Amino acid sequence: MTHSISLTVNGARRDVVLDDPRVTLLDLLRERLHLTGTKKGCDRGQCGACTILVDGKRINSCLALAISHDGADILTIEGIARGDQLHPVQAAFIAHDGFQCGFCTPGQIMSAIGMMQEAQAGNDPERIRECMSGNLCRCGAYAGIVDAVLEAQAGADESNQRRSA
Amino acid sequence: MKQFEYVRPATVAEAVAAAAQPGAAYLAAGTNLLDLMKCNVSRPDRLVDVTHLDGLDRTERLADGSLRIGALVSNADLAHDAEFAKTFPAVAEALLSGASAQLRNAATVGGNLLQRTRCAYFYDTASRCNKREAASGCDARDGVNRSHAVLGWSESCIATHPSDFCVPLVALDAVVEIEGKNGRREVALEALHRLPGDTPEHESVLEPGDLIVALRLPAAARGLAAHARYLKVRERTSYAFAIVSAAAALRIENDKIAEARLALGGVAAKPWRARAAEDVLKGLAPTADAFQEAASRALTDAMPSGDNAYKIELARRIVVRALSLAAAGTPARIPALPASPFASISGAIHA
Amino acid sequence: MPELNLTSAPAHLRHGSNIGQPLTRRDGVLKVKGQATYAADNHPPGMLFAVMAVSSIAHGRVTSLDVAAARRHPGVVDVMTPDHKPQLAIDPEIKTNPFVFRMEVLQSNEIRYANQPIAVVIAETLEAATEGAALLAPRYETLPALVGLDAGESYVPPVVGVGNPAENHRGDVEAGLAAADKRIEATYETPPQYHNAMEPHAIVASWDGDGLQIDMPTQGLMLSLARVAELFGIPHDKIHIRSPFLGGGFGSKGLMAGPPVLGIMAAKLVGKPVKLVLRREQMYGPVGHRAPTRQRLRIGADADGRLTALDHHARTVSSTFDDFYEPAADASHTLYASTAIRTSHDAVRVNTGTPLFMRAPGEATGSIALESAIDEMAWACGMDPLAFRLKNYAEVEPITGKPFSSKALRACYEQGAARFGWAKRSLQPRQMRDDAGLLVGWGMGTATFPALMFQAEARAAIRRDGTGAMEIGAHDMGQGAWTALAQIAADAVGLDIDRVTFKAGTSDLPDAGIAGGSAHTATAGAAIHSAGAAVIAKLADLATNDERSPLYGAGNAGVIARDGRLIRRDDESRSESYPEILARAGLVEVEARGTGAPNPAAMEEYAMHAHGAVFAEVKVDPELGQVRVTRMVGAFAAGRIVNPHLVKSQLFGGMIWGMSFALHEEAITDRRSGRIMNANLGEYQIPVNADVPPLDVITVEERDPHVNALGIKGVGEIGITGSAGAVANAVWHATGVRVRRFPIRIEELLTQL
Known part of the structure; x- marks a missing residue:
């Protein structure tokens, strides 16, 4: 039995015929839509490498069935830069060396973007550390990650102020 | 993952009918169920996806002052609701101390209540586990069991319930609304989960097809908001299940404890309400001695089930600390590290 | 040809032009x-998915597999088993050189450790292959599993690490202990640890006639290529391996392991490209780990606090079928001057995948024990831990007597201690609290790692x-x-x-x-x-x-x-x-x-090591026993720093591994079954962001004219050494409780607080 679902992926509508309801959002992205920026580190919601935004919220795509997300709006690491212009979080990760091997990085960046939208951590390093704890980094780039988020958050705060001024 | 039939019902009634059949399971966010399916611990034939049902994702204040939370409200949405966090601070703190931000965004209120144990032998399908497979035996009893139950366990099962959320909920007399084959009914959260006895495979009082549609926090729980905390000891600072946790809530009038609520997490197959300890506290001044007495009472019946005697002592100390923190007053904002002993970071060091 | 004498005076090599610049990563x-593009991101046309089935027993043999059930599952293309597989050109049990480890590639039904591959299911989709593997429902003949450091008769291994003698000494340790004014004897235990790179081991293999295209993360392209060539009997120039990015390695991707070979075999079997990615739990077995150790240290010191004897014995394990021995005791060769030094190792065989190099193999395990013991000895002598280390500063390499090619450790101690504020430390433990009443402790450890060249x-x-x-x-x-x-x-x-x-x-x-x-x-x-x-x-x-x-x-x-x-x-x-x-x-x-x-003449003449000093602050809840590291300062001297930006990150990473060694990670084995009960990232706990405090790294200027033309010593592993001991020593200083089993668990503090 096949199921048709329709998703918006990085702004583009994707109609997908699923021959198998077992396909997770992560495996759909990686193995069927060939969007391999999103990584599989554990496949059990224990590492955060597969973090994407679904309807604006960061989730572990390994623990989400694609079929259940019919109609969802999905944003992945491939969808946040505008051409050569990096998203501020991406740029800040490079500037602060927020990664080494880079495997957890797409998940870290999507998580950071999701976290900034949640607006719970602000520019408090301790809250950022807590709110980014769902993304493991075995290389140990945590200090750079926090610094990158702080810089991106400062930039976002500044542009918000400018907008409201 | 076993092949399954995917069903997306349009109404609660359709859902109940579809899930009442043998081999069916409800799918909400799936943060626990999909993991269990990937590990072959759960192998349902049919998934009944309730995430598209209308009306289960709302929170509303009822005429009697209680708060009704739809079963599909996400853990994060609930915890981040400023009004909710102010009214039920220990619940919000518990929610935010659980799992990760990603998981909290997906996980639902209803699903959280029905989380399965993290016992490694339950997850390891090559091990014997009475909970996973009735009457097969328990390899945890003589195995790696430093994190297992110290209250309410049996020779059949020493697993614990892993939820943080449930701990303050059970302290606050939360009620679960259930839709089943015979219509709607209500069960006190305290009565939802069962202790293992000889049948650990029966984890709750739910019958096939039963769907949790809402959770209710009674009006009386609001009166405890000024002195309510959740405290959780774990093996890393975040993203870890509790070794032991406690929710404490007090109503203090004229410097005396007019009412106390206390529950423990990580110690039993269910969130553990410590009523005897609550009774001890009633009418006493909120002092260290009183809290010590309550802690002793809360753990009177505790017994190690393996290499976990330390959990009894740890639970006593957590009770004392949680009560002390509650007595000191609910902080204006949930700490940066929710429920952590390191919640208040201090700069100054004194030699 | 003009004389460009580049090796001794690299005049054209201007420190500060490209080398030495803090460039951001070019990737x-x-x-x-x-x-x-990591290996598993590749998807050649027609590619199929392969999933391993692994053993749930640790010792015995597979008696049956329900291959028919797997084959019946829609989408399953083939099931590779010991009875149905392409033949290899050589027996994988043959060790053709010291860097070849035995692997399990379905050569028999024998099981020698849990999570050993026993079959591979190949299917059109990942979902079908995964379920196909589950449907195999293996049956076993189970034999008792050998588990733990006391699993059987111990023996002295022929060598430890890579070719080091198992026993070594200089001077008479027993005489040194007899002459000592103060003596300590202490036993420390370290657990099995797994590399757990974020990227699971993966391969995409495509055969084109007798040519082979491989996408696979490897830390050793040529060693891998040579191993593939001999296993499949094809010339080197027919094999092309791409490994532009590894999602972490830490030693586990250095040598060819069984699973990628299975991927190549599967591709050959079905005649199509195949992707095989390990599930996280499958990384706890066939791809190496750090072996557990039990280390006994006996140390003697004279009335001035000078070491008279340092005796370091390490028990470790290897697999039942191959040999790798964590050279833990060798950590005592290089750091502290002592009238007499003896190091020794013994081992037992257990039902485990063969242990392997894991970030600072031997140095990390040995360092946490040695640095703890040195701290205990300093306390026994009533001395500040830094003063004690300076008192026993090694001006020449203690075990050989060779001069160091360079050694700026004194500067590391000074600069690290100053940055940390070490001078304000109380000598007595359990004297410091913060405003919230948490116990505060300060500890230190010396870091060292050899400066190697291949x-x-x-x-x-x-x-x-x-x-x-x-x-x-x-x-x-x-x-x-x-x-x-x-x-x-x-x-x-x-x-x-x-x-x-x-x-x-x-x-x-x-x-x-x-x-x-x-x-x-x-x-x-x-x-x-x-x-x-x-x-x-x-x-x-x-x-x-x-x-x-x-x-x-x-x-x-x-x-x-x-x-x-x-x-x-x-x-x-x-x-x-x-x-x-x-x-x-x-x-x-x-x-x-x-x-x-490497320059053999220089190696003969000099001892070559990087050094460092790590200072850590922990806070401990005085009733609940939960520990949190709140500050770390590391000062390292590692020769020339090519890129300070990246070097800082590497050292941070190592320090976090050290913290993890002291407080977090441990694989827990069921003694009856030999299965690892926490083979996942939820319960095998590595630090999360909230565990990691502000870190501070100082790279101390050090010029080394002997190690190599560029004066580089390397920074990949040294960060973990010293750090683990510093955290452990800080926990003692905070609480007065000395925990000698790592990681430090709440229960061990709780009962003594």
Whole structure:
């Protein structure tokens, strides 16, 4: 039995015929839509490498069935830069060396973007550390990650102020 | 993952009918169920996806002052609701101390209540586990069991319930609304989960097809908001299940404890309400001695089930600390590290 | 040819031009955009998915597999089993060289450890292959599992680590202990640990006739290629391995393991490209781990606090079928001067996958025990831990008596202690609290790691358009080879980094050796440096022998390569650009090769090590026993720093591993079944962001003329040493409770607080 679902992926509508309801959002992205920026580190919601935004919220795509997300709006690491212009979080990760091997990085960046939208951590390093704890980094780039988020958050705060001024 | 039939019902009634059949399971966010399916611990034939049902994702204040939370409200949405966090601070703190931000965004209120144990032998399908497979035996009893139950366990099962959320909920007399084959009914959260006895495979009082549609926090729980905390000891600072946790809530009038609520997490197959300890506290001044007495009472019946005697002592100390923190007053904002002993970071060091 | 004496006085190699610059990662944009291609991201046309089924018993044999059930599952294409598989050209049990480890590639039904591969299911979809593997429902004949450090008769292994003697001594330890004024004896235990790189081991294998294309993360392209060639009986030039990015390695991707071989076999079996990715739990078995240890230290000191004896014995384990021994006790060879030193190892065999190098193998395990014991001895002598270490500062390498090629450890102690504020530490434990009433403790540890060199080759070219090229099959597992080696390459050919094409990460390039032993930058860097020197020499030869060149006749004076020009060393007004030289010679490019290798004479003469000092602050809840590291300062002297930005990150990472060693990670084995009960990232706990405090790294200036041409010592592993002990010692200082079993668990503190 096949199921048709329709998703918006990085702004583009994707109609997908699923021959198998077992396909997770992560495996759909990686193995069927060939969007391999999103990584599989554990496949059990224990590492955060597969973090994407679904309807604006960061989730572990390994623990989400694609079929259940019919109609969802999905944003992945491939969808946040505008051409050569990096998203501020991406740029800040490079500037602060927020990664080494880079495997957890797409998940870290999507998580950071999701976290900034949640607006719970602000520019408090301790809250950022807590709110980014769902993304493991075995290389140990945590200090750079926090610094990158702080810089991106400062930039976002500044542009918000400018907008409201 | 076993092949399954995917069903997306349009109404609660359709859902109940579809899930009442043998081999069916409800799918909400799936943060626990999909993991269990990937590990072959759960192998349902049919998934009944309730995430598209209308009306289960709302929170509303009822005429009697209680708060009704739809079963599909996400853990994060609930915890981040400023009004909710102010009214039920220990619940919000518990929610935010659980799992990760990603998981909290997906996980639902209803699903959280029905989380399965993290016992490694339950997850390891090559091990014997009475909970996973009735009457097969328990390899945890003589195995790696430093994190297992110290209250309410049996020779059949020493697993614990892993939820943080449930701990303050059970302290606050939360009620679960259930839709089943015979219509709607209500069960006190305290009565939802069962202790293992000889049948650990029966984890709750739910019958096939039963769907949790809402959770209710009674009006009386609001009166405890000024002195309510959740405290959780774990093996890393975040993203870890509790070794032991406690929710404490007090109503203090004229410097005396007019009412106390206390529950423990990580110690039993269910969130553990410590009523005897609550009774001890009633009418006493909120002092260290009183809290010590309550802690002793809360753990009177505790017994190690393996290499976990330390959990009894740890639970006593957590009770004392949680009560002390509650007595000191609910902080204006949930700490940066929710429920952590390191919640208040201090700069100054004194030699 | 002009004399360019580059090895002893690299005059053209200007510290501060490319080398030494804190460049951001050159692969950074790819990585932040999700465009860096890791092995499992490949998807050649027609590719099928392979999933391993693994053993749930640790010892015995498989008696049946329900292959029919797996085959019945829609989408399953084939099931590879011991009875149905392509034949290998050689027996995988044969160790053709010391860097070959035995692997399980379905050669028999025998089970020697839990999570050993027992079959591979190949299917059109990942979902079908995964369920197919579950449907095999293996039956076993189970034999008792050997588990733990007391599993059986112990024996002295022939060698530990890579070829080190199992026992070593200098002086008479028993006499030293007898003469001591103060003595301590303490036993420390460290658990099995798993590398757990974020990227699971993965392979995409495609056969084209007898040619083989492989995408696979590897820390050793050429070793892997050679192993594949001998296993499948095909010539080296028929195999192409791509490994442009590793999602972490830490030693587990250094040598060819069984699972990628199974991927290649599966592709051969079905005649289509196959992707095989390990599930996280499958990484706890066939791809190596750090073995557990039990270490007994006996230390004696005289009345002044000088060591009279240091006796370090380590018990470890190896598998029942192969040999790798964690050289834990060797950590005591290099750090502290003592009248007598003895190190020894013994081992037992257990039903485990063979242990392997894991970030600082031996140094990490040995360091936490040694640094704890030194701290205990300092306390026994009533001395400040830093003062005690300075009192026993080794001016020569204690075990050999050789001078150090360089050693700026004293400066590390001074600068680290100053930055940390160590002078304000109370000598007595359990004296410090913070405003919230938490116990505060300060601890320190000395870091050390040998400065190793392997062998590598590089190819350099200079082109008529004024650009350069450098090619080397180097590996970037996160340490930053794409950037740091490109910086070395740019200086080697005297060009700006943006004018040099740097190629790495594939097996068709010159052999860069293995990315391990913290030696990759030094080894590959030396090859690059030498290839650059050779190509510049050729270019200089063209110019100085050509009457039309302003450099004509400069052969004896020598030339310097800088900014795309050759410049007369004794007269900088005379120079010529690379394009001018090549154009006149009618050449499109010149190329040359160079090698990097250890210098046996220098190694004979000097002991070569990086050093460091790590200071840690922890807070401990006085009733609940939960521990949190709140501050760490590490000062490291590791020779020349090629890129301070990346080096800082590497050292941070190592310090976090040290913290994790002391407080978090441990694989827990069920003693009855031999299965690891926490083979996942939820319960095998590595630090999360909230565990990691503000970290501070100081790189202490150190010039080493002996280690290699570039003076590089390597920083990949040293960060974990010293740090683990510093955290453990801080926990003691906070609580007064000495925990000697790692990681430190709440229950062990709780009962004694």
